[in-house]
Amino acid sequence: MWSYDKKLQYPVNIKNPNPQLAKLIISQFGGPDGEVGAAMRYLSQRYSMPYNEAIGILTDIGTEELAHMEMVCAIVHQLTRNLTEQQIKDGGFADYFVDHTVGLYPVAASGVPWSASTMQSTGDPIADLSEDLGADATTTKEQPTYLRG
């Protein structure tokens, strides 16, 4: 089971709304390399691991990904607070807003909803751990993407 701590892993305190940035950052929630996928990947793969070391680390990392998901959602939530109609239109946010308003929907920046087809759980520990190395390597791609955004 899981329990919830009423705190973020790292503080999020964003002063100015920015729907354009929110539309990019939401990919880290529901995109192909986002936190939902990371959590589901590790927490699904752990059942077929043969060693306690691997089960333990997939459990603990998978759990931490849920905390990352909460921080990313906090960022998107704060970036889309109190938007005016004009900001929604000018920020290119209207296409998201028409379906989800400012609710948090796990979706990629391209508009594709989160899908389990972006991850794998094979039952083969070597295949799964190799996939995890690939997934982990995407974090180096994502960080500069946001800085450029």
Add this chain to the structure above:
Amino acid sequence: MMGDNRRETLMRQIQRSCFVAHECALYLDCHPNNRKALEKRAQALKEKQEAVARYQELYGPLTVEAAGGNEWNWIKGKWPWQREEN
């Protein structure tokens, strides 16, 4: 406002010590006999527990198990993703 600073300071202490404890736990998952990591984690957890006790005393529960009171205090106050100012 002074109270807000204190709250933020305490929360940062909790976040820092939780982060250290968690990183040590991840390391220990694959290095279960590493004494240095075991000790560092124990120290971080001690600091966390002290800060959590102080925080909860002043600002309310951080876990649902710590919640209670004559009136259910779990749902009082801001949630973690909500900005303090508004």
